Amino acid sequence: MFYERRGDLVSLKIKAQPGASRSEFSGLYGDEAIKIRIAAAAVEGLANKELVKFLSKRFKVPKSSIKFRSGKTAKIKILEFPYTEKFELFLGQIEE
Numbered sequence: 001m002f003y004e005r006r007g008d009l010v011s012l013k014i015k016a017q018p019g020a021s022r023s024e025f026s027g028l029y030g031d032e033a034i035k036i037r038i039a040a041a042a043v044e045g046l047a048n049k050e051l052v053k054f055l056s057k058r059f060k061v062p063k064s065s066i067k068f069r070s071g072k073t074a075k076i077k078i079l080e081f082p083y084t085e086k087f088e089l090f091l092g093q094i095e096e
Helices: 045-061 085-095
Strands: 005-008 009-018 024-029 032-036 067-070 076-082
Touching: 009 045, 024 045, 045 076, 045 085
Parallel strands: 009 032
Antiparallel strands: 005 009, 009 076, 024 032, 067 076
C-alpha cells in the first residue's frame, strides 16, 4: 500500500519523477507507491521543495508540517503530514 495512517498523520510513499513540465499525480507505481511528476530538476533540492509545495497545495496542509521520513535523495521517498479531508477525497479518487 502506498500510504499508512497513524492517528492524525499519514505517511505517503512516493515515486518522484523530476523534470516534468508540471507537477501532477501520474498514477500508482505498482502497489507500493504513488507516482508524482515534479516540475523541477533534481538539483540542489529543488525537486524536493517543489514536491513539498505540490503536496501542501493539494492536501491543504502547511509546508512546514510535511516531513521526509526517508528517501530525501532517492527517487522513492516517504513523506509524513497531517491527515486531512482533502487526502481522504484523494484516496477516494485513486480507488475509483
